[in-house]
Amino acid sequence: xxxxxxxxxxxxxxxxxxxxxxxxxxxxxxxxxxxxxxxxxxxxxxxxxxxxxxxxxxxxxxxxxxxxxxxxxxxxxxxxxxxxxxxxxxxxxxxxxxxxxxxxxxxxxxxxxxxxxxxxxxxxxxxxxxxxxxxxxxxxxxxxxxxxxxxxxxxxxxxxxxxxxxxxxxxxxxxxxxxxxxxxxxxxxxxxxxxxxxxxxxxxxxxxxxxxxxxxxxxxxxxxxxxxxxxxxxxxxxxxxxxxxxxxxxxxxxxxxxxxxxxxxxxxxxxxxxxxxxxxxxxxxxxxxxxxxxxxxxxxxx
Amino acid sequence: xxxxxxxxxxxxxxxxxxxxxxxxxxxxxxxxxxxxxxxxxxxxxxxxxxxxxxxxxxxxxxxxxxxxxxxxxxxxxxxxxxxxxxxxxxxxxxxxxxxxxxxxxxxxxxxxxxxxxxxxxxxxxxxxxxxxxxxxxxxxxxxxxxxxxxxxxxxxxxxxxxxxxxxxxxxxxxxxxxxxxxxxxxxxxxxxxxxxxxxxxxxxxxxxxxxxxxxxxxxxxxxxxxxxxxxxxxxxxxxxxxxxxxxxxxxxxxxxxxxxxxxxxxxxxxxxxxxxxxxxxxxxxxxxxxxxxxxxxxxxxx
Numbered sequence: 001x002x003x004x005x006x007x008x009x010x011x012x013x014x015x016x017x018x019x020x021x022x023x024x025x026x027x028x029x030x031x032x033x034x035x036x037x038x039x040x041x042x043x044x045x046x047x048x049x050x051x052x053x054x055x056x057x058x059x060x061x062x063x064x065x066x067x068x069x070x071x072x073x074x075x076x077x078x079x080x081x082x083x084x085x086x087x088x089x090x091x092x093x094x095x096x097x098x099x100x101x102x103x104x105x106x107x108x109x110x111x112x113x114x115x116x117x118x119x120x121x122x123x124x125x126x127x128x129x130x131x132x133x134x135x136x137x138x139x140x141x142x143x144x145x146x147x148x149x150x151x152x153x154x155x156x157x158x159x160x161x162x163x164x165x166x167x168x169x170x171x172x173x174x175x176x177x178x179x180x181x182x183x184x185x186x187x188x189x190x191x192x193x194x195x196x197x198x199x200x201x202x203x204x205x206x207x208x209x210x211x212x213x214x215x216x217x218x219x220x221x222x223x224x225x226x227x228x229x230x231x232x233x234x235x236x237x238x239x240x241x242x243x244x245x246x247x248x249x250x251x252x253x254x255x256x257x258x259x260x261x262x263x264x265x266x267x268x269x270x271x272x273x274x275x276x277x278x279x280x281x282x283x284x285x286x287x288x289x290x291x292x293x294x295x296x297x298x299x300x301x302x
Numbered sequence: 303x304x305x306x307x308x309x310x311x312x313x314x315x316x317x318x319x320x321x322x323x324x325x326x327x328x329x330x331x332x333x334x335x336x337x338x339x340x341x342x343x344x345x346x347x348x349x350x351x352x353x354x355x356x357x358x359x360x361x362x363x364x365x366x367x368x369x370x371x372x373x374x375x376x377x378x379x380x381x382x383x384x385x386x387x388x389x390x391x392x393x394x395x396x397x398x399x400x401x402x403x404x405x406x407x408x409x410x411x412x413x414x415x416x417x418x419x420x421x422x423x424x425x426x427x428x429x430x431x432x433x434x435x436x437x438x439x440x441x442x443x444x445x446x447x448x449x450x451x452x453x454x455x456x457x458x459x460x461x462x463x464x465x466x467x468x469x470x471x472x473x474x475x476x477x478x479x480x481x482x483x484x485x486x487x488x489x490x491x492x493x494x495x496x497x498x499x500x501x502x503x504x505x506x507x508x509x510x511x512x513x514x515x516x517x518x519x520x521x522x523x524x525x526x527x528x529x530x531x532x533x534x535x536x537x538x539x540x541x542x543x544x545x546x547x548x549x550x551x552x553x554x555x556x557x558x559x560x561x562x563x564x565x566x567x568x569x570x571x572x573x574x575x576x577x578x579x580x581x582x583x584x585x586x587x588x589x590x591x592x593x594x595x596x597x598x599x600x601x602x603x604x
Contacts, residue, residue, distance in 0.1 A: 072573070082573070129455035143540075145452070152542025153431035154575040159539040162572065164532070174572040230466070237461040238445075238540050240454025270464065270476040271374070271384070273456040 002295035003051045003065045003101070006110060006287035007044060009033055009085030009137075013284065014047055016055050016062070017292035019299075021121050025054065026288075037087040044093070045100045052101055065097055065105040066113070066295030068287045073109040074155040080107065081155055084173070106294035112149035112158065113290025114282075115142025118245045119149075120293060122281035129241040131275070133160060133232070136248035138173075139181040143239050161185065165230045184227040186249040193220045207253045225257075229264035236265075236272050247280030254279060304597035305353045305367045305403070308412060308589030309346060311335055311387030311439075315586065316349055318357050318364070319594035321601075323423050327356065328590075339389040346395070347402045354403050367399055367407040368415070368597030370589045375411040376457040382409065383457055386475070408596035414451035414460065415592025416584075417444025420547045421451075422595060424583035431543040433577070435462060435534070438550035440475075441483040445541050463487065467532045486529040488551040495522045509555045527559075531566035538567075538574050549582030556581060 001024070006013040008031060016025040029047055033040055044067065052062040071083025078094025080086070098105035108116075115124075115132030124130035130144040139161030142149045150157045161181030162174050169178025170188070182188055186203035193199070193206045197216045201209070209217035232244060251257060262277050282289060303326070308315040314333055317325040331349055335342055346369065354364040373385025380396025382388070400407035410418075417426075417434030426432035432446040441463030444451045452459045463483030464476050471480030472490070484490055488505035495501070495508045499518045503511070511519035534546060553559060564579050584591060 141540075150447070150541075153544040153577075154542055156574055157540065157542040159542075159574065162574070163536045163539045164570070172572075176570075176572045234465045234536060235540065237465045238443075238459065238537065239452075240456055240459040240461075242455040268466075268478075270474075270478045272458055272461065272464070275455075 001055055001060045001062050002292050003062050004288050004292035006068045006291055013288040015288050033086050040086055048097055064295040064298050065103050066291035068108045068110045068113045068291040070110045072155050075151050078107045104298045106298050108294045110287045111140040112142040114286035115144045115149050116293050117286045117290035118280055119144040120147045123245045123278045124243055127243045130243055131241040132245045134248040135250035137187045139185050165227050180231040184224045189224050207256050225260045225264050232265050233268035241275050243276045245280050251279050303357055303362045303364050304594050305364050306590050306594035308370045308593055315590040317590050335388050342388055366597040366600050367405050368593035370410045370412045370415045370593040372412045374457050377453050380409045406600045408600050410596045412589045413442040414444040416588035417446045417451050418595050419584055419588045419592035420582055421446040422449045425547045425580045426545050429545045432545050433543040434547045436550040437552035439489045441487050467529050482533040486526045491526050509558050527562045527566050534567050535570035543577050545578045547582050553581050
């Protein structure tokens with residue numbers, strides 16, 4: 001049994017997970033990031049300890065802890081190096097959790113562990129080369145080969161959301177212009193529709209209105225698909241994966257996203273082999289399950 | 303002692319290489335690709351056998367063979383899947399060489415094995431996360447982590463030359479438009495200068511004229527640097543490496559390439575860590591040395 005926490009900007013998904021990847025207990029908590037990073041860290045420690053205690057009270061033995069956080073994460077040192085949402089700057093979270101609980105602890109990046117979970121247990125199962133792309137408030141990717149996600153030299157690999165696809169495009173939260181995230185994230189889709197029409201709408205509403213034939217929504221959605229296809233064509237040229245697993249809020253559009261995106265991607269590839277595009281299978285549990293898998297990886301093979 | 307061959311579109315670099323990476327004998331041959339793929343394969347087999355015989359005649363024992371070829375290479379099956387220069391289509395080169403010489407044989411991709419050589423023995427030595435970028439007739443890259451190059455699911459990872467950086471740019475040999483290779487390869491630099499001025503020139507001449515203050519050459523070179531910086535910024539977002547090793551003909555420009563490219567790349571990065579840009583150390587021996595390293599990797603650890 002391992003303790004798993006996926007700490008997001010708004011909520012924490014937590015679970016006690018068996019070695020086979022099934023959860024025996026789940027909890028959700030508000031992150032309340034506005035309290036500042038120290039308070040968020042204190043909550044993480046309390047919740048993790050509470051989960052371990054709960055396991056023991058139920059006659060189970062917690063063997064390890066896995067924690068996933070967003071931002072720039074250095075898995076090798078166990079440090080949450082930087083996170084816009086949580087205000088983290090070089091927080092030695094692996095050591096803090098490990099010391100508090102007295103258990104082997106792994107720290108991972110939320111999208112990379114989500115990718116690990118989708119690759120091992122979800123939509124990428126039985127596939128060696130997987131690209132997991134999470135399209136929500138932002139856009140990030142995890143390149144997973146044989147069940148392991150590439151972290152890069154500084155914990156910042158897979159930043160698909162911050163490749164420039166529209167040099168004259170909107171300003172991005174990172175300070176650049178025309179990043180894929182600034183054009184095609186769920187947040188950007190809503191924002192661009194609002195700019196065009198003056199009417200506030202979520203990405204889901206834009207997709208639905210586009211399907212109903214509304215012109216402005218159709219235009220925003222077509223531009224979104226084109227930008228995403230540009231990004232995926234670049235990812236395929238550099239990573240050459242077998243399957244692209246699409247997750248995050250925008251993937252809720254299902255075939256409304258997958259079908260036109262597949263057509264647009266195919267049009268952009270020349271000699272490259274086309275990856276299969278599939279929808280993520282684990283929903284918003286992927287990060288928590290992935291944190292559990294990281295923790296399980298730290299245990300000796302039985 | 304291993305037998306190593308780097309088969310290029312115009313020439314083959316061949317060597318007998320010791321386990322420590324030093325060559326005791328080198329040979330160069332013309333590929334004469336115009337003879338067709340079957341004749342090129344026959345030459346590869348003859349030359350490889352000749353090298354093994356030469357080793358034995360000198361009292362040495364050839365233990366394995368490494369062959370590098372351009373194009374799409376499936377290292378796992380040992381197949382040269384596709385090569386524009388050599389006309390190869392699904393040539394089972396590993397098996398052909400292994401059967402002829404009766405030795406364990408490895409087949410690799412020329413730029414990936416070049417990257418392995420630069421990462422282990424050259425400019426990327428002592429660095430875990432290396433991106434090797436070869437800028438010559440074409441542009442290709444190898445992402446090397448801990449001395450191993452990522453091949454991708456279909457042997458086509460690292461195709462940095464075929465990411466689109468100028469959607470309205472010139473047609474690329476791959477059938478696309480505005481690929482990095484179509485704008486910034488050594489061949490493209492010469493071609494663009496010729497289009498602009500009506501005067502034929504090599505990339506080296508363009509660089510030299512730009513340094514002398516010639517306006518047209520300066521414009522072509524600035525556009526080249528900008529396109530390369532766009533490509534490297536994307537590679538850094540997806541791979542997050544520590545060092546970028548620049549090889550191929552265009553890297554002969556030395557600081558004339560590295561200095562402005564470093565400035566242009568820095569301007570494009572926001573939160574990403576800037577990789578060091580360095581010039582390749584092994585010159586045109588990288589591919590042959592890398593083929594030798596692949597062969598050495600197939601031997602049991604002594």
